[in-house]
Amino acid sequence: MGMMARMRGLAPAFIITVGALFVLFMVISDSNVLEALGGRTNNVGSVNGEDISYQEFVNAVDQQRENQKKQTGKDVDEESLDQMRDQVWDALVSQKLLAEQIEKFGISVSDDEIKEIILGDNPPEFLKQNFIDSTGNFNRQVYEQALFDTRNKEALLQAEEFVRQNRLNEKLQSLILASVNISEADIRNRFNEQNQKIKAEYLLVDLSIYPDSTVKFDDNDLKKYYNENLDKYKNQAQRKLQYVLFSNNPSADDSATVRQTLETVAEKFKKDTVNFQTYVEIYSTVPYTKDTLALNVLPTGLQSIINKTAAGSVVGPIAAPEGFVLYRYVGTVPTKETLVKASHILINNMGSEEKNRDEANKIYNQLSAGANFEEIAKLRSGDPGSGSKGGDLGWFGKGAMVPEFEKAVFGGPVGVVQKPVKTNYGYHIIKVTGKSNNKYILEKIVNPVQTSATTIDANFNSAQDFAYVAAKNGFEKEAKLMNYVIQESSPFVKEAYSIPGIGVNNNLRDFAFENSLNTVSEVHKVSTGYVVCKISEVINEGAKPFDEVKNSVQAAVIREKKYDMAKSYAIKLKSQLNGDLFKARNLNPKLVVDTTGQFTPNGSIPKIGRDYAFTYAAVKADLNKVTDPVRGFRGQYLIKVSERNQFDSTAYSLQRTSIRDQLYQEKRSMYVNQWLDKLKKDADIEDKRYMFFGR
Structure with missing residues (x-):
C-alpha cells in the first residue's frame, strides 16, 4: 500500500492503537456532532448532569467492536458484547470526568505544542508506525510529505485533535501526581526485600501437639472472644x-423453519443435475467435507435408516447436535472394526447379590416365554439412562463396556436374549440388536437452529x-x-x-x-x-447472633488457648536450651527443630513457606541469639538467625534508580486509579443502559 493511502487510513489505525482510557475520544466527539445535528436524543445515562446519548454510546461500542474484529478476525459474541459495553461505558464516564477536571484546573494545550509533538524528533507511535520501512527504520521524509499532503487534511485534523486530547490528559495526570513522592527509606526497604539473604535455625511448638480435648474453656470464654472480635462475625x-x-x-417454530428450508433444498436437489458440493457451498453454514463415519458417531435418526438408503440418495433433514442436517449417502466401505448395538436390563437393587441373581433369572425366563423386552426394561431396569429407552444402549465398539459385558455382546448372536451376566454393576440381561463392520461415506448440509x-x-x-x-x-x-x-x-x-x-x-x-x-x-x-x-x-449488615456462630467461636477460642499454651511452653524451652535449639529434640520428639535455607524478606521460607511474622522477626533479630516466642501460622517459633548479609552499598547504588522508577510506577498507577475511583464515587452517575441493553 502506498504511503499516501496509508496516511488516509490513519483515523481508524490510531484509534485502535492508543490507550484504553482515551481510545474513544474521536468517536465520542463525532457522536456529539451528530446529536447536535438532530440525531437520536434518547440517553443511556448521564455524568454530573451531562447526558450520554444512545447514539454516542452505540457509536463508541461499534467502533470498539470494529477494532476488535480487525485485530482478531472474529466478531464479538453476545456475552463478550455485554462486557464490551461495560468497558465502553466506563471509558465514557472516565472521559467526561477527566474533561471536567481539565476545565476545573484551566489546563490547555496550544497549537505550537501540537505541532512540536507531531513534527518533533519522536512523533506519536500511532502516526509513526505507518512509516516504518522493511528494515525497521522510520522514514521521516515520507512521513512529512504525507502530513502536508492536502488530500490528508481531514485525517491530519483528527490526528491533531487526538494528540491535543492526549496531551490534555497527560498534563492533568502530571498535576494530580505532583504529590507522589518516593523516599530514600522506601527505596532502601525495597532493596533489602529483594537482596537481603537470611538463614536461621528454628524451633516450632506446633499447635497440633495439643489435642482439642486438653483445652479448657467455658461459655464466658466464648462470649468474651465473641464480644472482642465482633468484626469477624459481621454480616455484610x-x-x-x-x-x-x-x-x-429456539422455539418449535424456529426449528420448523430450518427443517422446512432443508426439505425444500432436498426437493430442489433431487430435480437438479448440479453436484451436492455446490449445494453445500450455497446452503450450508459448515464448509464442504466428505466424511467416512462409523454408525456410533452418526445421529440416532440417521443410524436407524442408513442401511435402508440407496447410494446417492439424500436423507433428511435429521436433527443433530449442530442443528438440522441434510445428508447425501455416497456409499459404504468395509472396516475391520466391529460395532454392536445392544439393549440390557440391569438388576441391582434387590438388597443382596443372591436376590439380584434370582430376580434376573426370573425376568430372563419371562422374556424367553415371549415378554416384551422394551416394556420390562422401562419398568425394571436399574440403569435409568437406558431403561427409559427400553434398555437401548445404542452402537458401541470394543473398550466401551466392562469386560464381562463386552464378551457377552460381541460373542452373542443378534436378536437373542442372553442369560444374565454378572458385572460389578449387578446382573445384566442382554439382547444384541445389531452388528456392523461398515463405515458410511457422507456429505452434508448443516443449518443450525437459532433463536429468531x-x-x-x-x-x-x-x-x-x-x-x-x-x-x-x-x-x-x-x-x-x-x-x-x-x-x-x-x-x-x-x-x-x-x-x-x-x-x-x-x-x-x-x-x-x-x-x-x-x-x-x-x-x-x-x-x-x-x-x-x-x-x-x-x-x-451487622453482627451475626452469638448462637449462630457459637461453633466457629469455639474453634477460634480453642486455637487461641493453644497459642497461649504453646507460648508458655516456648518460654520454658528458651530458658532450658541456653541458646542451642537442637537440644530440644532430646526433650520432646513432637517439637520441630530445623534450619531454613537462605531466604529473602519478600520470598518464601524453605521448609516453612510464607510466614510474615517469622520473616519480620528474622529481619529484626540479633544474630546468633534466640528470639522470644514468635506467633506464626502453625504455632509458636523460637528463631535463631545464623546468617544475614550486610547492606551492600555498591549494589544499592547500581539498583537505586531502577528501584525508584519501579516504586514510582507502582505508586503512580495506584494513585491515579484511586483518584479516578474517588471521582466516580463522588460523581452523580446515572446508568440507564438497562432500558436499551438489559445491563
Missing part, C-alpha cells in the same frame, strides 16, 4: 432474588406481561397460574460481580439493594434471555 448487607427466567432458546427475532420478541412480551401482573397480584401467585418455574439465587453482596444463577447484571444488582423486600422488578435482559425478579430476602 446481602440480598436474595427469586426469579423467573424466560430463556431465549420473533421468538425473542415473544419472550420479551411474555416477560413484560408477567412483570406487570406479578407486581399487581403477587409474584408466586401469578407464576403458579402461568406455570412458570421460580428459581432463587443464593445471597449476594452489593459489590458482587455477578448474581448467582443469573449472571452479570449491574442494574439488577442495584435494584436488589435499592428496593424493599418483595419488590418485583421490571424485565431485565441476561445472557440467556430475560428475567423478572422479586427481592425474596433482605439480610442487613
Whole structure:
C-alpha cells in the first residue's frame, strides 16, 4: 500500500492503537456532532448532569467492536458484547470526568505544542508506525510529505485533535501526581526485600501437639472472644432474588423453519443435475467435507435408516447436535472394526447379590416365554439412562463396556436374549440388536437452529406481561397460574460481580439493594434471555447472633488457648536450651527443630513457606541469639538467625534508580486509579443502559 493511502487510513489505525482510557475520544466527539445535528436524543445515562446519548454510546461500542474484529478476525459474541459495553461505558464516564477536571484546573494545550509533538524528533507511535520501512527504520521524509499532503487534511485534523486530547490528559495526570513522592527509606526497604539473604535455625511448638480435648474453656470464654472480635462475625448487607427466567432458546417454530428450508433444498436437489458440493457451498453454514463415519458417531435418526438408503440418495433433514442436517449417502466401505448395538436390563437393587441373581433369572425366563423386552426394561431396569429407552444402549465398539459385558455382546448372536451376566454393576440381561463392520461415506448440509427475532420478541412480551401482573397480584401467585418455574439465587453482596444463577447484571444488582423486600422488578435482559425478579430476602449488615456462630467461636477460642499454651511452653524451652535449639529434640520428639535455607524478606521460607511474622522477626533479630516466642501460622517459633548479609552499598547504588522508577510506577498507577475511583464515587452517575441493553 502506498504511503499516501496509508496516511488516509490513519483515523481508524490510531484509534485502535492508543490507550484504553482515551481510545474513544474521536468517536465520542463525532457522536456529539451528530446529536447536535438532530440525531437520536434518547440517553443511556448521564455524568454530573451531562447526558450520554444512545447514539454516542452505540457509536463508541461499534467502533470498539470494529477494532476488535480487525485485530482478531472474529466478531464479538453476545456475552463478550455485554462486557464490551461495560468497558465502553466506563471509558465514557472516565472521559467526561477527566474533561471536567481539565476545565476545573484551566489546563490547555496550544497549537505550537501540537505541532512540536507531531513534527518533533519522536512523533506519536500511532502516526509513526505507518512509516516504518522493511528494515525497521522510520522514514521521516515520507512521513512529512504525507502530513502536508492536502488530500490528508481531514485525517491530519483528527490526528491533531487526538494528540491535543492526549496531551490534555497527560498534563492533568502530571498535576494530580505532583504529590507522589518516593523516599530514600522506601527505596532502601525495597532493596533489602529483594537482596537481603537470611538463614536461621528454628524451633516450632506446633499447635497440633495439643489435642482439642486438653483445652479448657467455658461459655464466658466464648462470649468474651465473641464480644472482642465482633468484626469477624459481621454480616455484610446481602440480598436474595427469586426469579423467573424466560430463556431465549429456539422455539418449535424456529426449528420448523430450518427443517422446512432443508426439505425444500432436498426437493430442489433431487430435480437438479448440479453436484451436492455446490449445494453445500450455497446452503450450508459448515464448509464442504466428505466424511467416512462409523454408525456410533452418526445421529440416532440417521443410524436407524442408513442401511435402508440407496447410494446417492439424500436423507433428511435429521436433527443433530449442530442443528438440522441434510445428508447425501455416497456409499459404504468395509472396516475391520466391529460395532454392536445392544439393549440390557440391569438388576441391582434387590438388597443382596443372591436376590439380584434370582430376580434376573426370573425376568430372563419371562422374556424367553415371549415378554416384551422394551416394556420390562422401562419398568425394571436399574440403569435409568437406558431403561427409559427400553434398555437401548445404542452402537458401541470394543473398550466401551466392562469386560464381562463386552464378551457377552460381541460373542452373542443378534436378536437373542442372553442369560444374565454378572458385572460389578449387578446382573445384566442382554439382547444384541445389531452388528456392523461398515463405515458410511457422507456429505452434508448443516443449518443450525437459532433463536429468531420473533421468538425473542415473544419472550420479551411474555416477560413484560408477567412483570406487570406479578407486581399487581403477587409474584408466586401469578407464576403458579402461568406455570412458570421460580428459581432463587443464593445471597449476594452489593459489590458482587455477578448474581448467582443469573449472571452479570449491574442494574439488577442495584435494584436488589435499592428496593424493599418483595419488590418485583421490571424485565431485565441476561445472557440467556430475560428475567423478572422479586427481592425474596433482605439480610442487613451487622453482627451475626452469638448462637449462630457459637461453633466457629469455639474453634477460634480453642486455637487461641493453644497459642497461649504453646507460648508458655516456648518460654520454658528458651530458658532450658541456653541458646542451642537442637537440644530440644532430646526433650520432646513432637517439637520441630530445623534450619531454613537462605531466604529473602519478600520470598518464601524453605521448609516453612510464607510466614510474615517469622520473616519480620528474622529481619529484626540479633544474630546468633534466640528470639522470644514468635506467633506464626502453625504455632509458636523460637528463631535463631545464623546468617544475614550486610547492606551492600555498591549494589544499592547500581539498583537505586531502577528501584525508584519501579516504586514510582507502582505508586503512580495506584494513585491515579484511586483518584479516578474517588471521582466516580463522588460523581452523580446515572446508568440507564438497562432500558436499551438489559445491563
